[in-house]
Amino acid sequence: MSAADRKLAANEGIKDRSDYLRGTIAEGLSDLSTGGISADDQQLLKFHGSYQQDDRDSRSARRKHKLEKAFSFMIRIRVPGGVSTPEQWIEVDRMATEYANDTIKLTTRQAYQLHGIIKSNLKRTIREINEAALDTIAACGDVNRNVMCNANPDVSALHAEILQVSKELSDHLTPATGAYHEIWLDGERVESSMQQEEPIYGKHYLPRKFKIAVAVPPNNDVDVYANDLSFIAIVGNNGLEGFNVAVGGGMGMTHGQEETYPRVADVIGFVAADRVVDVAEKIVLVQRDHGDRYERKHARLKYTVDDHGVDGFRELVEQRLGYRLEDERPYEFTENGDRYGWSENEDGTANYTFYVPGGRVCDTDEARWRSGFLAIARMLDGEFRLTGNQNLVVARISKEQRPAVKQLINEYGLDAHEHHTGLRLHSLACVALPTCGLALAEA
Template identity: 70%
Template sequence: MAEQKLAANEGIKIRSNYLRGTIKEGLADLSTGSMSEDDQQLLKFHGTYQQDDRDLRPARRKHKLEKAYSFMIRIRVPGGVATPEQWLETDRLATQFANGTIKLTTRQAFQFHGIIKSNLKRTIAEINQAAMDTIAACGDVNRNVMCNPNPYLSSIHGEVLKISQDISNHLTPQTRAYHEIWLDGEKVESSEDVVEPIYGKTYLPRKFKITVAVPPSNDVDVFANCLSFIAIVESGKLVGFNVSVGGGMGMTHGSEETYPRLADVIGFCTVEQAQDVAEKVVMVQRDYGDRTERKHARLKYTVDDHGPDWFLAKLNEYLGYELGPVRDYVFEDNGDRYGWVEGINGKHNLTLFIQGGRVLDTPTYPMRTGLREIAKIHDGDFRLTANQNLMIANVSPEKRPEIEKLLEQYGMKDSHLQSGLRLNSLACVALPTCGLSLAEAERYLPSLLSELEEVLEEAGLRHDAITIRMTGCPNGCARPYISEIGFVGRSPGCYNVYLGGGFAGQRLSKMYRENFPGEKIKELLAPIIHHYAKERNDGERFGDFCIRAGYVAATEQGKDFHKNIKDEARA
């Protein structure tokens, strides 16, 4: 049998000398705002993507100008916890080098947009000076490890956070390239001295995502990730984790060989084994993931192709011991707990709703300024949630009155007094900066929510929680395929509409309409919302109702996701 040709990115990694490439030379070339194609791929491993403002493309093309290139930088925040000092530095960098806003991502990271090439190195260097970094925030490696920011059992948050941070540190690439390029570290002359003990010379076939959850909250969406650890607590003590593998959201329109997939829960490990399990799962994917077709290179396809039982057996082989049997757990939701929540040691946590995760000032809502002022006096920490919201955490009794006064002054006190639908919404960045986006998401979803809130008011459902998510392309960064209502950009102004996902992120949704005009979505969903209000069972969630009422069928794993039920059944 002829040897299969490797995907192009494999060659880029092989030739890169452990992620160095010609990035240093490209940064020095100020005749253009862009980088070479190979270096654009390598830059992802360093936490940055080259982009351009697509709103400006027509005018610049008309005047024969280069695209308005800039860079997105993603700051890793393992477990989503940052100090007030780090918040203030992030805020300063957003003004000095970015577009004046901070994006809180669906993976508990900070994101900057609009950084020009001449400022790229300085920005990353100053991020590191603030005791943060961008290495492995993107690329074919393990990315930011997520952790439940406000578990109901807050006494164990410190434990699960430390495990998340330890896993993140352990799986960080060891190459000196990051320090050489961005921090002026000493260059290692001999490549023989370079070792990547976990990843090897070609790293992973594709990106890799890890989460840690504390039931009953699934706010980090464990089933949408490559590897997850589900905390098992007995008699108030963390005894270990159920291990899930093989989740992932991305797909490609028109390709039934690509699909979102929910993770399988395959076993149990002790607290002491968690880091070892994470390493060995990564190594199995390193050795058995598909390196010939990038669209088929995620861990979800490795698990799907070989089967969960095969993967568990292979993992046990790499570990040298066996995972234990899965232990009982229950997830109730995947949303955030808004407002003030009592913490431990007499301290409190406040979760603010941040529309689309975009921290900015507007004439009527100076939120970014307010958060800056809070950071100046806060003696606890800030926690980014996987739902793009922000928690002001570990607020001391002495500081709470001061913080409440600032919340009132800057209009944030009632940020969470929104409809249940809006509070459970997510949107990716999409246009104008994402090069993959086919339609709007972050800029469009708020106005669509306002339209749907009119229907909710009529139906008496304003305060009912319904998960709704929108992405500008099928890669699914806002995890729309597990929301009760999902929109995935298909063409300008048009979306694939999905219904029937699980309220706790435990079930895939099903396509209800394909390439549907955004301006008609309210008209499309209004009858279903009214039907739900009138005929739902006690405690029945919207996604469950959509399946019971026949709007969509329950979705199975794999290619079944692409099957549409007949229009007659939808009616």
């Protein structure tokens, strides 16, 4: 079949008609005759950080009584670099009670998820998330998603610098469309040209989702080889020198379809720290213009890299950069897990890494996770860092606050890592039944 005869993937048409991700989402939210939204708007809603779901356990009974599905919405909250404040944790906890299903879900991309939100509460919840200095835009959809960064409790001197790089990448690659503010924050539309509306993504955004991670050897808890684009920090005697650039990672595949496959990222060179954002943008532009928009199962960056070859892909990037990437610098990863319990920082503060089973923050017979973390947040001056393994690091605990944190750990039973096997501590889980359409079991 010639290129002229090929049919674009359905999502490409949805994006083309969406008026830069607006669609008819605002109208759908106002429609009180249904608990859901239209099929096209469901796809666009992902760019705004939300998925429509339904309770699969109740489908048969509701169908029998001629009722529509029990629709609800999941909201994913971006946390660039995985670092949030105790005050933000308190707000997410409050919204889990007021609008969601009394559970906070920690994801493997260092984000928060709230489940079970009904349509009439969706706009209110997203607005209050933004009032807490967080957001949901680009947490899902065919754009760059939450940028990951090592939790790094043991290299505190570098963490702030690496975290800032993660935030700069996230800010630069966030969609520029005004649709998010118009729909969720009651902003007024400002007429602009196509180029001004989305200077990086353009009208059709990317062919598929795009994931970035930043890691500091020897710890690879963000799994740089499984991301579309990763930056591996190279640290010398004088501090951060720059980053090795890795492209084309991704572990997804479709069962029974050999043309889909997992792929480990390739390192294509080194870039100075002040050029990281430029390199990231140009790699995104290459994927925007060369990624497969006909077959979504072949649309991730890993397939673009393989279609052009690693050397050919690097040449495409360097053509846009106007300069060549430097040769890869030596590095070594020796671990990818979380270090549970206490660790010390160079400035005299401390961290405590909690094992959170399946990333599900709720009170159980084993431990009162949610109540305990809330109690810590209410008295802490430090940070709440989400890890790529669905766990939580309470970081930068002062010497004065450390005894109180120890007391709360004991009171709420939050030292679960001391009682589980290595197999249990390395387990991960998705949200599972009854909401996930791909799940086969309970989490």
